[in-house]
Amino acid sequence: MTTIETHATSAAPASAGLSSVAEWITTTDHKRLGRLYLGASALSLVGSLVVAALLAFERVDTATTFLNIGSITQLFSVYRFGLTYMVMLPVVIGVALVVVPLQLGSRSLAFPRLAAAGFWTWLIGAIASVVAIVANGGPNGGNPRFVDLFTLAAALALAGLVLTLVSLATSILTTRTPGMNMKRVPVFSWSVLVMALTSVLALPIVIGLLVLVYVAHKYPSLSELSGNHAVDTWVSFGFTHPTTILFTIPVFGFLAEVVATASKRRLRPRGPVLAASALVGVALLATAIQTPVIIRAGFRSLSGGDKISDLAPYAVVHVLPLLGAFLAVALVLPFVGRAKPSAPLLLGVLAALLGLAGVAASALQHIGDAALIGTTFEEGTWLLLVSSVVVFAMGAVVYWAPKWSGRSLPAVPAMGLGFLTFVGGLLAGVPMLIAGFADQPGAVFPAVEPGVEGVIKFSYSGPSGLWNVLTGVGLSLMLVTTLAFVALTLRAAAKGERAGDDPWDGQTLEWATPSPAPSDNFAALHVITSAEPLLDLKPATTSERSDA
Amino acid sequence: MHALPPAPAPAPRRQMLVGTALAAGAAATLVGGLLAIYTKFRHEALAAADGRWIPKGISVPLVPANVLLIALIPICLFSQWAVYSAKRDDKQHTGLALGLVALMGVAFINAQAFIWVTMKLPVDQGTYSYLFYTLTGVVTALAVIGVLFSAATAFRYLGGRTTDREAVSAHALYWYAFSAVFSVLWFVVYVTK
Numbered sequence: 215m216t217t218i219e220t221h222a223t224s225a226a227p228a229s230a231g232l233s234s235v236a237e238w239i240t241t242t243d244h245k246r247l248g249r250l251y252l253g254a255s256a257l258s259l260v261g262s263l264v265v266a267a268l269l270a271f272e273r274v275d276t277a278t279t280f281l282n283i284g285s286i287t288q289l290f291s292v293y294r295f296g297l298t299y300m301v302m303l304p305v306v307i308g309v310a311l312v313v314v315p316l317q318l319g320s321r322s323l324a325f326p327r328l329a330a331a332g333f334w335t336w337l338i339g340a341i342a343s344v345v346a347i348v349a350n351g352g353p354n355g356g357n358p359r360f361v362d363l364f365t366l367a368a369a370l371a372l373a374g375l376v377l378t379l380v381s382l383a384t385s386i387l388t389t390r391t392p393g394m395n396m397k398r399v400p401v402f403s404w405s406v407l408v409m410a411l412t413s414v415l416a417l418p419i420v421i422g423l424l425v426l427v428y429v430a431h432k433y434p435s436l437s438e439l440s441g442n443h444a445v446d447t448w449v450s451f452g453f454t455h456p457t458t459i460l461f462t463i464p465v466f467g468f469l470a471e472v473v474a475t476a477s478k479r480r481l482r483p484r485g486p487v488l489a490a491s492a493l494v495g496v497a498l499l500a501t502a503i504q505t506p507v508i509i510r511a512g513f514r515s516l517s518g519g520d521k522i523s524d525l526a527p528y529a530v531v532h533v534l535p536l537l538g539a540f541l542a543v544a545l546v547l548p549f550v551g552r553a554k555p556s557a558p559l560l561l562g563v564l565a566a567l568l569g570l571a572g573v574a575a576s577a578l579q580h581i582g583d584a585a586l587i588g589t590t591f592e593e594g595t596w597l598l599l600v601s602s603v604v605v606f607a608m609g610a611v612v613y614w615a616p617k618w619s620g621r622s623l624p625a626v627p628a629m630g631l632g633f634l635t636f637v638g639g640l641l642a643g644v645p646m647l648i649a650g651f652a653d654q655p656g657a658v659f660p661a662v663e664p665g666v667e668g669v670i671k672f673s674y675s676g677p678s679g680l681w682n683v684l685t686g687v688g689l690s691l692m693l694v695t696t697l698a699f700v701a702l703t704l705r706a707a708a709k710g711e712r713a714g715d716d717p718w719d720g721q722t723l724e725w726a727t728p729s730p731a732p733s734d735n736f737a738a739l740h741v742i743t744s745a746e747p748l749l750d751l752k753p754a755t756t757s758e759r760s761d762a
Numbered sequence: 763m764h765a766l767p768p769a770p771a772p773a774p775r776r777q778m779l780v781g782t783a784l785a786a787g788a789a790a791t792l793v794g795g796l797l798a799i800y801t802k803f804r805h806e807a808l809a810a811a812d813g814r815w816i817p818k819g820i821s822v823p824l825v826p827a828n829v830l831l832i833a834l835i836p837i838c839l840f841s842q843w844a845v846y847s848a849k850r851d852d853k854q855h856t857g858l859a860l861g862l863v864a865l866m867g868v869a870f871i872n873a874q875a876f877i878w879v880t881m882k883l884p885v886d887q888g889t890y891s892y893l894f895y896t897l898t899g900v901v902t903a904l905a906v907i908g909v910l911f912s913a914a915t916a917f918r919y920l921g922g923r924t925t926d927r928e929a930v931s932a933h934a935l936y937w938y939a940f941s942a943v944f945s946v947l948w949f950v951v952y953v954t955k
Contacts, residue, residue: 324777380784388775411784418788419795426796426896433886438803440892448799502791504798 242326243733244315245618247333251308251378252607254337255301256700259604262296263693265289266642270686274679284356291352291364291659292344298453298596299371300340302461302603303413307378309610310406310464312618314382316724317400319391319742321734324384332377339371353445353659358431361442365428369421376417383410391723393742397488400722400745401474401481405467405491412460416501420452423504450658454592455576456500458599459535462569463494465606466542469566472613473546475720476553480746487545493538494573500531507531511582532577539573542566556718557629561609564636568602568643575647588657590681591650594643597685601639604692608632608699615706616713620730623706631702635695641688645681654681721746782932786939789904793943796900797950800893804955807889816955817887823880827952830873834941837866841934848919848930856930860916863937867909874902897951901944908940 241247269289272281281289315323323329343364346352351360386399386407399407427448430439439448451457470491474481481487500507509528510516516524543566553559575595579586586592612628615621650656716725725748727736744750807815816822844859878898883891915933918926 325781328781376788380781380788383784384777384781387780388777390775414784414788415791418792422792422796422896422900423799425900426799426892429885429896429899430889430892433884433892435886435888435891437889437892439889502795504795 240330242322242330244311244323244326244329245731247323247326247329247378248308248311248313249618250333251304251311252611254340255304255308255607256696258296258300258304258340259696260693260700262293262301263689263696265293265296267686267689267693269293270642270682270689273682274686284350287354287659288347288350288352291347291355294453294658295343295347295352295368297600298458299368299375300344302458302600303375304336305603305607306406306409306461306464307375307382309607309614310382310403310410311378313610313614313724314403314406315385315389316617316727316731316735317403317722318386318389319394319723319726319736319740320385320389321736321739322389323381324389325381329378329381332374332379332381334374335377336371336374339367339369339374342367343371353450354442356442361445362428362432365424365431365445369424369428372417372421372424376414376421379410379414379417383407383414386410391740391742393740397485398742398745401470401484401487401491402464402467404488405464405470408492408495409460409463412463412495412498416457416460416498417452419501419504420449420457423449423452446657446659451501451504451506454596454658455572455599456497456531456535458596459494459497459539459573459576460501462572462599462602462606463491465565465569465602466491466494466539468606468610468613469543469562470546471722472556472558472562472609473549473553474746475718476556476559477549478554478719478749479549479552480721480744480749481546481549483545484745487542490538490541490545494535494542496530496538497535503527503531506580506587508580508582508587511585513583528580532580536573536577539570543570557623557625557632558609558613558718560629561605561612561632561636564632565602565606565609568598568605568636568639572596572598572602572643575643579650584651585653586650588655589650590646590654590656592658593656594646594648594650594685597646597689598639598643601635601643601692604696605632605636605639608635611699611703613718614724615703615710616715616717616729617724617727617731619707619710620713621706621710622713622717623702623710627702628699631695631699635692635699638688638691638695642685642692643688645684645688649681652681716748719752721749723747776928778928778932779935782935783939786936790939790943793897793900793904793947796893796897797947800897800950803889803893816890817883820881820883820887822952822955823877824952826873826877826880827948830870830877831945831948833866833870833873834937834944837863837870837937838934838941840866841937844915844930845927845934848924848927851924853920853924856924857916857920860912860919860930860933863933864909864912864916867905867912870905871902871909874898874905894951897947901947904940904943908936911936 238246238250268281272279272286279286311323311329346360346364346367347355349360350357351364353364355361355364386403390399427439427444430437430444434440470481470487507527509524513521513524550559550563572595575591575598578584579591579595608628609632612623615623713729715727715729718725723740723742724731726740740747804815840859840862844856844863847855847859883894885891885895911933915929918929
């Protein structure tokens with residue numbers, strides 16, 4: 215292949231000491247901002263998994279407790295808030311911030327200062343939320359001042375995420391390189407756009423209700439909105455699925471991206487793959503409705519008109535996202551057979567399978583006849599979605615690490631750790647699904663009655679021991695693999711093998727710039743004429759020729 | 763590296779306008795979500811035995827509420843005037859129009875504060891007061907953001923960035939979206955109550 219000099223000005227020399235810290239604090243470079251999000255999310259993931267594993271083992275024997283009975287509610291709040299808004303969404307945003315401008319052939323984000331402000335707002339809000347929860351605040355907390363602090367801090371954290379998402383969505387809509395119309399946007403960037411647009415519309419609803427609950431809690435009266443349970447009652451829809459399904463949309467985009475690269479083929483049909491990702495975004499409607507959409511128990515005995523009025527909202531809110539997730543996986547699966555095995559490919563497939571399982575479980579949970587509402591089935595579904603995002607993040611780091619560190623992660627350990635995380639995710643989620651069928655009670659933010667020994671909300675007659683042990687083991691495994699993966703990433707960034715500019719033989723524009731990408735990404739903007747600009751320049755493979 | 767043809771500098775793609783549209787969408791769902799909760803509680807309260815929604819002794823002043831709505835008409839007109847003048851490089855009229863938008867925005871905030879003072883509704887009076895203050899508070903916060911947007915746009919424009927017409931258009935878009943959102947709130951909270 216011919217080459218031209220496309221090096222942008224080389225990155226500024228690294229500063230040392232305080233000036234380096236100041237550079238990171240004031241940075242508006244999208245790659246640095248993304249790494250800040252990823253670093254903070256990795257720390258949150260470790261902390262949240264420790265809490266999650268403790269809580270799983272706590273539920274093994276509901277007659278006794280090894281955790282402080284008064285702190286269990288707080289731990290559940292840390293677990294929920296932590297994994298949803300300090301891990302799931304920030305991880306996806308972190309990867310997107312690093313990658314999307316490079317894929318678009320853009321030199322920077324749109325509104326980079328807004329994105330930076332969003333990161334710091336989120337970080338301050340998230341830290342304040344955790345502090346409030348630890349100090350007996352948070353949902354169902356006992357200290358009114360810290361309950362107030364939690365509601366405001368959580369709203370602040372979510373507002374920060376919205377700011378960054380606005381920057382990301384605007385970047386995709388406005389900073390594409392010449393020739394890149396919306397049909398030619400890389401699939402991953404497209405999925406980020408769908409996630410960003412839907413989240414920008416969904417999260418303000420949660421923020422509004424957090425503010426409402428704050429006002430009601432600050433000035434208490436005899437109202438359903440006052441009291442320590444208000445966050446649980448009125449805002450919990452924002453901490454669970456289908457809202458959390460929105461944050462997994464880029465998982466499916468990543469799968470399509472790595473499958474196309476590994477198979478060295480153009481993704482065809484491309485339009486339906488993009489449409490499938492967008493269809494998952496219909497889950498936004500569930501947040502807009504603010505209440506679970508359930509097919510009533512006794513659906514079969516309903517008359518025709520009642521059946522339609524019951525089925526239509528369910529089909530829109532739950533079946534369409536499931537159909538989208540299914541198609542997003544099914545349409546790219548034929549490519550997997552022809553693809554060269556690689557760590558990103560394996561992790562992309564595993565992450566998408568977990569995501570698909572989570573979306574399917576979410577649809578199943580809302581069938582009234584299954585009687586799964588209020589059981590641990592909800593937690594199991596949520597854990598599958600969280601695991602999906604964690605495995606995706608590992609795959610994304612393996613795939614795109616050369617662009618931010620200039621070095622590659624060793625493939626075999628990365629694959630092994632990713633696979634073990636997948637196993638951990640399955641072990642964490644599936645037993646909770648089974649326990650849900652056995653009616654083990656669950657809740658988004660479970661209450662513990664004062665003065666009562668044991669975690670009463672989780673006491674039931676089924677075989678709690680087995681399922682909770684398995685979940686605890688799964689979460690512990692995820693904790694260990696996460697720590698090992700973080701260590702592997704840091705080691706590779708310092709001493710890993712130097713990566714070429716295009717180590718995966720990629721198709722999209724991020725592989726047209728040096729590794730690591732310079733501060734302004736591209737020396738010259740490129741004109742593209744297809745969705746796979748780099749494939750246009752490479753000699754056609756045998757299969758490509760046969761396709762043609 | 764790969765041989766891709768270099769491109770000329772791309773034409774501007776209305777970044778400010780798109781960003782503002784997204785922010786306006788977020789503001790719409792923020793208020794919309796709260797209005798949904800408001801109507802749910804109102805429906806339940808009116809269906810209850812005593813059928814009372816607004817606390818006893820509290821009346822919602824419709825005249826200043828109507829003034830709020832009417833104030834949005836000149837705000838929209840002046841915003842469009844600013845766009846019109848900016849397109850014709852008329853610095854004087856653009857500055858005047860933006861200043862008037864900011865002034866009307868401040869008047870809007872003042873009228874909202876007047877409603878709060880005259881209603882004398884304590885915050886801790888139950889569900890209605892929580893929702894009333896949260897909704898009107900959120901909309902007032904959006905109005906404050908709008909006034910700051912007007913001021914920033916005026917400073918940018920009068921400071922010499924007269925070719926930056928997109929910011930003036932984005933500013934107008936924000937106020938249009940605000941007017942649409944407030945019109946719904948006005949109907950639900952002040953008219954049908």
